[in-house]
Amino acid sequence: MLTEKSLLARLRLRLTGVYLAAVLGFIALAGGLSFGLLRYYFQTTTDSALRNRMALEFIQLGVPLPPELQSSRLEWLRLHNLLPSEDDHRDERGDEHEDEDEHDSNKPGNAPASPAPVDGEISGAFVVWLDGQGRSLLLPAGMPLGFAPSLEAVQAAEQTGLDWRTVHTPSGEPVRLLTYAARNAQQGALYLQAGRSLLEQEVVTSQFVSSLAAGGGALAALAALLSWVIAGRSLRPTELAWERQREFVANASHELRAPLSLIQLSAEMAVRPDTPLAEQRELAGDVLRETRHMARLVSDLLLLSRADAGRLPMQIEPAPVQRVLDSLASEWPRLCASRGIHFEAPSTSAVARMDEGYLRQALLAVLDNAARHTPAGGRITIRVSERGSRVDIAVSDTGPGIPPQHLPRVFDRFYQADPTRTDKAHAGLGLSIVRTLIEAMGGTVRLDSPPGRGLTVVLSLPKAS
Numbered sequence: 001m002l003t004e005k006s007l008l009a010r011l012r013l014r015l016t017g018v019y020l021a022a023v024l025g026f027i028a029l030a031g032g033l034s035f036g037l038l039r040y041y042f043q044t045t046t047d048s049a050l051r052n053r054m055a056l057e058f059i060q061l062g063v064p065l066p067p068e069l070q071s072s073r074l075e076w077l078r079l080h081n082l083l084p085s086e087d088d089h090r091d092e093r094g095d096e097h098e099d100e101d102e103h104d105s106n107k108p109g110n111a112p113a114s115p116a117p118v119d120g121e122i123s124g125a126f127v128v129w130l131d132g133q134g135r136s137l138l139l140p141a142g143m144p145l146g147f148a149p150s151l152e153a154v155q156a157a158e159q160t161g162l163d164w165r166t167v168h169t170p171s172g173e174p175v176r177l178l179t180y181a182a183r184n185a186q187q188g189a190l191y192l193q194a195g196r197s198l199l200e201q202e203v204v205t206s207q208f209v210s211s212l213a214a215g216g217g218a219l220a221a222l223a224a225l226l227s228w229v230i231a232g233r234s235l236r237p238t239e240l241a242w243e244r245q246r247e248f249v250a251n252a253s254h255e256l257r258a259p260l261s262l263i264q265l266s267a268e269m270a271v272r273p274d275t276p277l278a279e280q281r282e283l284a285g286d287v288l289r290e291t292r293h294m295a296r297l298v299s300d301l302l303l304l305s306r307a308d309a310g311r312l313p314m315q316i317e318p319a320p321v322q323r324v325l326d327s328l329a330s331e332w333p334r335l336c337a338s339r340g341i342h343f344e345a346p347s348t349s350a351v352a353r354m355d356e357g358y359l360r361q362a363l364l365a366v367l368d369n370a371a372r373h374t375p376a377g378g379r380i381t382i383r384v385s386e387r388g389s390r391v392d393i394a395v396s397d398t399g400p401g402i403p404p405q406h407l408p409r410v411f412d413r414f415y416q417a418d419p420t421r422t423d424k425a426h427a428g429l430g431l432s433i434v435r436t437l438i439e440a441m442g443g444t445v446r447l448d449s450p451p452g453r454g455l456t457v458v459l460s461l462p463k464a465s
Contacts, residue, residue, distance in 0.1 A: 008235055008238070008239060011235060011238075012228070012231045012232060012235055013231075015227075015230075015231035015234060015235065016224070016227045016228045016231045017227075019223075019226075019227035019230055019231060020220075020223055020224050020227045023219070023220070023223035023227065024220055024223065027216050027219055027220065027223075028216075031212045031216055034208075034212065035205075035208065035209065035212065038204075038205065038208060039205065042198075042201045042204075042205070046176050046196055046198065046201070047164070047176070047178070048072060048076070049124065049125050049196060050125055050176065050177075050178040050194045050195070050196055051068070051069055051072040051073075051178065052072060052073060052076045053125040053127060053194045053196075054069060054127065054178055054180055054192060054194045055069040055070075055072065055073040057127050057182075057192050057194070058180075058182065058192075061182060063182050066161070066162070066180070068162075069180075124142075124196055124197075125194050125195065125196040126140045126141075126142045126143050126194070126195055126196070127140060127192055127193065127194045127195075128140065128143070128149050128192070128193045128194075128195070129190065129191070129192060130149055130154055130190075130191040130192075130193055131189055131190070131191070132154075132158070132189035132191070133151075134149060134150075134151035134154045134155075134191075136149060137190075143195070144169050144173050144175055144195075144197045144199070145169065145171065145173075146169040146170045146171055146173075147169050147173075147175060147195070148169075149193050150165065150167050150177055150179070150193065152165075153165055153167075153177055153179040153193060154179060154191050154193070156179070157179040157180060157181050157191060158181060158189075158191075161180070161181055162178065162179065162180050162181075163177075163178070163179040164176075164177070164178055165177050166198070173197060173198075173199050174197070174198040174199065174202060175195050175196065175197055175198065176195060176196050176198055177193055177194070177195045178193070178194045178195075179191060179192070179193045179194075180192050180193075180194075259290040259291075259293050259294045259297075260294070262286060262290050263286075263287050263290050263291065263294075266283040266284075266286045266287045266290075267283075267287060269283055270283040270284060270287075297429075300429045300433055301429075303433060303436070304413065304429070304432065304433065304436060307436045307437075307440060312436075312440055314355045314358065314440055314441065315355050316353055316354060316355050316441055316442070317353065317354075317355075318351050318352070318353055318464035319351065319352065319353075319354055319356050319464075320349070320350070320351050321348055321350045321351070321352055321384050321391060321393060322347055322348050322349070322350075323356065324354075324356055324359050324360050324363065325345050325347075325348070325382065325384075327360055328345075328360070328363060328364070328367070329345065332345075332367060335371065336371060336380060339371065339374075339376060340376030340377055340378075341371065341374050341376065341377075341378050341379065341380055342378070342379045342380070343379075343380050343381075344379065344380070344381045344382070345381070345382040346382075346383065346384075348384035350384050350385075350386050350391045350463075351391075351463070351464040352391040352461040352462060352463055352464055353441070353442065353461065353462045353463070353464050354441050354443075354461050355441055358437045358440070358441065359437070359438075359441070359459075359461075361433070361437060362433070362434045362437045362438055362459060363382075363393070363395070363459070365430040365431070365433055365434050366395045366430075366431075366434055366457045366459070367380065367395060368430065369430050369431070369457075370395060370396075370397035370399065370455070370457075371397075373397065373399035373400065373455070374397045374398055374399040374454075375398075375399065378397065378398040378399060378454075379396075379397070379398050380395070380396070380397050380398075381394075381395070381396045381397075382394070382395050383396070386463060387460075388463075389462065389463050390443075390460045390461065390462065390463055391460070391461050391462075391463050392458050392459070392460050393458070393459040393460075393461070394456055394457070394458045394459075395456070395457045395458075395459075396454060396455070396456040396457075397454045397455055397456075398453075398454045399454050399455060400452070400454075401449040401450065401451065401452065401453060401454050401455045402447070402449045402455055403451075404449075404451070407447060407449060410431050410447065411431050411432055411435050411445075412428075412432065413428065413429055413432045414428040414429065415428050431445075431457075434457070434459070438459050438460075438461070441461060441462075442461070442462050443459060443460050443461040443462065444460045445457065445458070445459055445460070446458045446460070
């Protein structure tokens, strides 16, 4: 059978795994996106450089640019601010002595007839001139070692006009190729094959992947440690709840065991044939008294249990506080007078958001606590005040108050400031129930107990708008 500690340890391991999986998934996603963006950048810049290098070759040959090379060339000129301005076009159109062919070549949207300066990307490309059989007519400098023009690319360009592909040299160096058919069959077959080595890009990509793996591994180790710590912190409320539940069950069992033992003992004595009738009646009274005590205790335990489970039925609505105080006025002044205690509850017009039944139950618990600790000749006072968006209901008594060392724990269930627990009719749930009910209505409870000057319990509720 698994113990509480082993269950928490297993749960912590599972939570750590969930957190770690989430972090690793994020790292993998970020790394994959970064790698994909890097490869996309390299591919687009390389292809753009090859198109523009091919366009320059077409311009030098005096061959009309294909549409895709024309648009790529214009885009490159725009990026480098090399397109002619509108004023230049107007001047050219107004010159009556300009040659007709030169005038046509400078129409808006056409690339200039003379090649413009090239950037580093374009200068890194080379162009090979080939005939219809794929034989080299012109071999430029700067080709990768061992590179041979691709006859398959020439054949594909003959069919479709152009061809894209990536080939490898005998040493394994990757080369990106763009092949175009530059002239038709009547003019003689000529094919241009522009290429650019991808070796530097492969090296950069390999270094990026290595750095990504090293960084990802370090992040994964750190994520595992942080996940373990976060899982422990996440389970801390659960661990405290289990401890609280275990303590609650132990205290409830203790509180129920005493009246049950007394009921059993009284019943056994009452049924004995030699027990006098008067004593039987006394024993029956003890059973009735302990039964009522148990009923009250079980009712309090059920209320707290429902509140912990979030199933406490509440009907919160604006209501006058005076209506709740009036429901107490019929019994508490008379009860306090029988004990020699002065009771005072001035009228109020405050309206708060609350459940009237539960507010009355909370006030009863506070008043019962005050009456039990206020000596004869003392005073119990209820005062209501409005403070901003809150309505404060303060119940003050002139009893001995609560020692400062006990104030932090008076709301704990079954806690009693008197360690001897001489008051067997009360199990130490009163203030716990008060706080549970008031907080369920969106309010707060605070205590003020100056040494030797009694106790004030303030129930603060939201003010009705």
